Amino acid sequence: MTFGPRLSICLATLGLALHLGAAQAETPSSEREWNHATSLMGEPKYEKGFERFDYVNPDAPKGGTLRMSEEGTFDTFNPVLAKGDTAVGLSLVFDTLMKTSEEEVSTSYGLIAEGVSFPDDISEATFRIRSEAKWADGEPITPEDVIFSFESYKTHNPLQASYYAHVTAAEKTGDRDVTFTFDEKNNKELPQILGQLIIVPKHWWEGKNDAGQARDVSKTTLEPVMGSGPYEIASFDPGSTIRYKLRDDYWARDLNVNVGQNNFGEVRYTYFVDANVELEAFRAGTTDFRQENSSSRWATAYDFPAVQSGEVIREEFENPLRATGIMQAMAPNMRREKFQDENVRKALNLAFDFESLNQNLAYNGLSRIDSYFWGTELASSGLPEGREKEILEEYKDQVPEEVFTTPYENPVGGDTQKMRANLREALNLFKEAGYELQGRRLVNTESGKQFEIEILLQSASFERSVLPYVNDLKKIGIDAKIRTVDTAQYTNRVRSFDYDIIWVVWAQSLNPGNEQYNYWGSQSVDTQGSRNYVGISDPVIDELIPRIVFARDRDELIATTRALDRVLLAHHYVVPLFYSNAVKIAYRDTLMHPKELPYYGIGFPDAWWSREAED
Numbered sequence: 001m002t003f004g005p006r007l008s009i010c011l012a013t014l015g016l017a018l019h020l021g022a023a024q025a026e027t028p029s030s031e032r033e034w035n036h037a038t039s040l041m042g043e044p045k046y047e048k049g050f051e052r053f054d055y056v057n058p059d060a061p062k063g064g065t066l067r068m069s070e071e072g073t074f075d076t077f078n079p080v081l082a083k084g085d086t087a088v089g090l091s092l093v094f095d096t097l098m099k100t101s102e103e104e105v106s107t108s109y110g111l112i113a114e115g116v117s118f119p120d121d122i123s124e125a126t127f128r129i130r131s132e133a134k135w136a137d138g139e140p141i142t143p144e145d146v147i148f149s150f151e152s153y154k155t156h157n158p159l160q161a162s163y164y165a166h167v168t169a170a171e172k173t174g175d176r177d178v179t180f181t182f183d184e185k186n187n188k189e190l191p192q193i194l195g196q197l198i199i200v201p202k203h204w205w206e207g208k209n210d211a212g213q214a215r216d217v218s219k220t221t222l223e224p225v226m227g228s229g230p231y232e233i234a235s236f237d238p239g240s241t242i243r244y245k246l247r248d249d250y251w252a253r254d255l256n257v258n259v260g261q262n263n264f265g266e267v268r269y270t271y272f273v274d275a276n277v278e279l280e281a282f283r284a285g286t287t288d289f290r291q292e293n294s295s296s297r298w299a300t301a302y303d304f305p306a307v308q309s310g311e312v313i314r315e316e317f318e319n320p321l322r323a324t325g326i327m328q329a330m331a332p333n334m335r336r337e338k339f340q341d342e343n344v345r346k347a348l349n350l351a352f353d354f355e356s357l358n359q360n361l362a363y364n365g366l367s368r369i370d371s372y373f374w375g376t377e378l379a380s381s382g383l384p385e386g387r388e389k390e391i392l393e394e395y396k397d398q399v400p401e402e403v404f405t406t407p408y409e410n411p412v413g414g415d416t417q418k419m420r421a422n423l424r425e426a427l428n429l430f431k432e433a434g435y436e437l438q439g440r441r442l443v444n445t446e447s448g449k450q451f452e453i454e455i456l457l458q459s460a461s462f463e464r465s466v467l468p469y470v471n472d473l474k475k476i477g478i479d480a481k482i483r484t485v486d487t488a489q490y491t492n493r494v495r496s497f498d499y500d501i502i503w504v505v506w507a508q509s510l511n512p513g514n515e516q517y518n519y520w521g522s523q524s525v526d527t528q529g530s531r532n533y534v535g536i537s538d539p540v541i542d543e544l545i546p547r548i549v550f551a552r553d554r555d556e557l558i559a560t561t562r563a564l565d566r567v568l569l570a571h572h573y574v575v576p577l578f579y580s581n582a583v584k585i586a587y588r589d590t591l592m593h594p595k596e597l598p599y600y601g602i603g604f605p606d607a608w609w610s611r612e613a614e615d
C-alpha cells in the first residue's frame with residue numbers, strides 16, 4: 001500500500017521571530033553584529049563557537065560504502081534547472097550558506113557564511129563568507145559566486161524564482177560580503193530561506209569543459225559538476241548509476257556543523273525503473289538502506305532471511321514527522337473546466353473508499369488526512385473559535401458558509417451500504433453540476449459527452465492504491481483511467497500542468513510562509529513548475545497568505561494558518577489521501593547511527609557511518 005513519494009524533510013520554513021540580533025542598515029559592515037545562526041522559533045540552541053551538534057557521534061569513523069537506490073532515471077547534473085531529471089545526491093557535492101539543525105525547528109547555522117546581519121525593518125540581509133571557504137579546485141568562494149548562484153536560480157528555475165520573488169537584488173558589499181535587497185519589509189523569513197541557497201561556482205560554469213566547449217548554466221549537462229561540498233562525482237553510468245567519493249581536501253571537514261558527519265567514504269546510487277525490482281535489490285543485498293513507503297510491503301515483504309537473522313534491521317521513527325504537516329492527495333487540475341465546479345470535486349472525494357483500502361491493502365497501517373497541515377498544531381479542527389474565528393469573519397461573505405457551521409470531515413466508507421450512499425450523494429452533486437447518468441455513462445447534459453478522468457502516475461507502485469478508486473468512479477459512469485509514465489514524461493507533464501489528476505504531497509513546516517504563494521496563490525497558477533497543482537485562484541486565500549508571512553507572533557500565525565486550512569478544505573480542492581504516523585526504514589547491519597537521533601529527523605545519511613570503517 002503506497003502512501004506517497006519519498007518525503008524530503010528539508011522544508012522551506014517561514015515564520016515569526018527571527019532571532020538574529022539585527023543591526024541597523026546604516027551600520028558599517030565592520031561594526032555589525034554578525035550572527036552565527038538564524039531561528040524562526042525561539043533562540044538557537046547553540047551559541048557561537050559551539051563544538052558540534054549534540055546528536056552526532058564525533059568519533060564516527062570515515063570510510064566504507066553506502067549503497068542506495070532510486071526509482072526512475074537521470075539526465076543532468078545541473079542543480080540549478082527545473083528541467084531534465086536531476087541526479088539524486090547532488091546535495092553531497094554542494095554547500096549552502098547555512099546548514100539546518102535536525103534537533104531544532106527552522107534553525108540554521110553558518111556553513112559557507114560565517115555570519116548574517118540585517119536591519120530592524122528587514123529590508124535587506126548581508127551574509128559574510130568564510131575566508132577559508134573553497135571550491136574543490138582550491139579557488140575561494142566569493143561574493144560573485146553567491147550572486148551568480150542567486151541570479152541563475154531566479155532566471156532559470158521558476159520554482160526558485162517564486163520562492164525568492166521578494167528578493168530583488170544581490171550585490172557585493174565587501175570583500176566577503178553579499179547583500180540581498182528585499183522589495184518588502186518585515187518579512188522575517190527571507191534571511192532564513194536565503195541561507196538555504198545552494199552555491200555554485202561562477203568561474204566553473206563560465207569556463208570550458210575538457211573538450212574546449214563553453215559550459216552553460218541554462219542547459220542540462222552530464223559533465224560531473226564541481227562544488228564546494230564534502231563529496232565529488234567519481235563516476236557514473238548515464239541514467240543508471242552514480243558514485244560519489246568523499247573528498248580528503250573538503251574545506252569544511254572540521255567545521256562545527258560538520259563534526260561527526262559526512263562519514264561514508266563512498267555513496268553509490270543505482271536507479272531502477274520499477275519499485276518492485278528496487279525492493280528485490282535490497283532483499284538480495286545489493287543496496288543498504290530503504291525507506292519503505294508502502295504499508296502493505298512493510299507488513300508482508302520484510303520477512304526474508306536477512307531480517308530474521310538480524311542482518312537487516314527494521315525501525316520506525318516519528319521524528320521527521322514531528323515538525324511536518326502533510327497533505328497527500330489526488331489533485332484535480334482546475335485549469336480544465338470539468339474540475340472547476342466545486343460539486344464535482346466534492347463528488348470525487350465521496351467516491352474514495354479509504355476504509356476498505358486501508359483494511360484490504362494497508363493492514364490498517366494508515367490514517368486519513370483531514371487537513372493541509374495534518375499532524376501539527378497548525379491543523380484546523382472542530383468549529384473555528386477565538387482569533388481564528390475573528391479572522392474568518394472578516395471574509396464571511398467570501399467563504400463557504402460551512403466554514404462556520406460544519407467541521408470538515410471526509411466521507412466514510414468501509415462497507416457496501418456506506419459506499420452506495422456515498423456514490424448516490426456523488427451522483428446528486430454531479431447532477432447539480434450539469435451531469436446525469438444515462439445507462440452506465442455519466443454525461444454532460446448539454447454536450448452529451450461522458451465525464452472522463454485520467455489519473456497520471458509516476459510509478460507503477462501507486463497503481464495498486466488507485467485502482468480501487470478508479471473502479472468506484474466507474475460505478476457512477478465516469479470513464480476513469482490510470483496512466484503511468486516514465487519519470488521524464490511525468491516531470492514534463494506536471495511542470496506544464498498537462499494532466500487531469502495527479503498524486504501529490506505538500507509538506508509543511510511549523511512555520512508556513514512564502515511557499516504558500518507557490519502552493520495556493522493566484523500568481524502561481526500560470527507559472528510552469530509551481531506547486532499550485534490544482535490551479536487555485538481565490539481572493540481570500542490570496543489575502544490570508546501574506547497575513548501568515550507577516551504574522552506578528554506565534555498565536556497569530558497559528559490562528560491565520562488554521563483559517564487558511566479551513567478555506568482550502570471548504571472548497572474541496574483535492575481528494576485527501578492518507579499517511580503513516582511514522583517513517584519506516586530498513587537497513588543493513590553494516591550501517592550505524594547515533595544512539596540518540598535528532599528530535600526532528602533521523603540524521604541520515606549525514607550522521608550515520610559504516611561498520612566497515614571501524615575495522
